[in-house]
Amino acid sequence: MRFDAIWFRYARRAGWTLRAVTAAVEPGQTVVVLGPNGAGKSTLLQVAAGVLRPTRGAVRDRPPVVGWVPERFPAAQPFTTLGYLRAMSALRRLPETAADHWIDRLGLTGHLHTPLGDLSKGTAQKVGLAQALLTPPGLLVLDEPWEGLDAASRVLVPQIVAEVTEAGGAVLVSDHRGEIAGLPGAVHWTVRTGEVHPEQQDGPVAADDVIVEVAVRRHEAAEAVVRLRASGHRVLGVRENAAPEEAR
Numbered sequence: 001m002r003f004d005a006i007w008f009r010y011a012r013r014a015g016w017t018l019r020a021v022t023a024a025v026e027p028g029q030t031v032v033v034l035g036p037n038g039a040g041k042s043t044l045l046q047v048a049a050g051v052l053r054p055t056r057g058a059v060r061d062r063p064p065v066v067g068w069v070p071e072r073f074p075a076a077q078p079f080t081t082l083g084y085l086r087a088m089s090a091l092r093r094l095p096e097t098a099a100d101h102w103i104d105r106l107g108l109t110g111h112l113h114t115p116l117g118d119l120s121k122g123t124a125q126k127v128g129l130a131q132a133l134l135t136p137p138g139l140l141v142l143d144e145p146w147e148g149l150d151a152a153s154r155v156l157v158p159q160i161v162a163e164v165t166e167a168g169g170a171v172l173v174s175d176h177r178g179e180i181a182g183l184p185g186a187v188h189w190t191v192r193t194g195e196v197h198p199e200q201q202d203g204p205v206a207a208d209d210v211i212v213e214v215a216v217r218r219h220e221a222a223e224a225v226v227r228l229r230a231s232g233h234r235v236l237g238v239r240e241n242a243a244p245e246e247a248r
């Protein structure tokens with residue numbers, strides 16, 4: 001799937017929220033979308049999912065089955081969990097039992113007869129995930145999927161992402177806490193004031209760049225890398241302290 005010179009603004013006289021976005025997502029690829037608050041991450045994901053139409057430019061070769069999980073599941077709908085998942089299955093001409101696997105896996109069994117509006121944020125998020133996965137998606141778009149999820153459920157997200165990509169689907173996921181940034185093979189895009197900057201893993205350091213060396217505690221290294229990337233910095237490498245004895 002390709003973003004072909006996409007510009008997006010929410011209103012005719014508003015400023016541009018996305019500017020000249022040109023990027024590609026390959027089948028089987030995970031793209032982690034990072035960037036500061038208000039940069040345009042959610043907007044980019046909604047354009048990718050087809051929820052928002054670009055003002056200029058086009059999304060090309062979007063797979064026919066798209067799974068979309070918004071940051072906030074729209075719970076103000078007159079359904080119970082089971083009623084909603086059955087209605088979503090019927091809409092997609094799937095058997096009534098299509099959601100059973102996800103009901104079981106996401107631990108929704110105890111909430112089947114609860115109205116959507118009465119669910120906790122995390123449980124509503126799981127219902128959102130279940131509906132996005134009813135048919136194996138060629139593109140799965142997840143906007144901050146961990147928000148509200150308990151620790152036991154959080155580990156399911158990278159598992160599900162890996163299963164989708166192993167089946168040949170592409171995944172776009174925004175992740176301000178950096179929970180998925182360590183997923184093997186994931187590429188990182190940083191959104192800054194509406195522009196998308198794919199991370200250049202091996203690109204040369206520009207003449208006017210400055211290299212800042214930072215020491216962090218070993219157990220904090222992964223999180224520090226994620227935070228630096230999320231702030232739009234390039235991380236050139238991580239190395240052990242060469243002289244630990246002298247440092248003491």
Ligand SMILES: Nc1ncnc2c1ncn2[C@@H]1O[C@H](COP(=O)(O)OP(=O)(O)OP(=O)(O)O)[C@@H](O)[C@H]1O
Pocket residue numbers: 010017035036037038039040041042043044176191
């Ligand atoms: N429905 C909307 N109508 C008008 N402006 C909007 C709308 N949604 C978002 N915006 C604006 O577009 C800009 C980008 O918002 P967006 O939600 O895409 O950023 P984000 O990077 O996902 O931020 P966050 O991490 O805080 O969720 C912001 O200035 C935001 O106020």
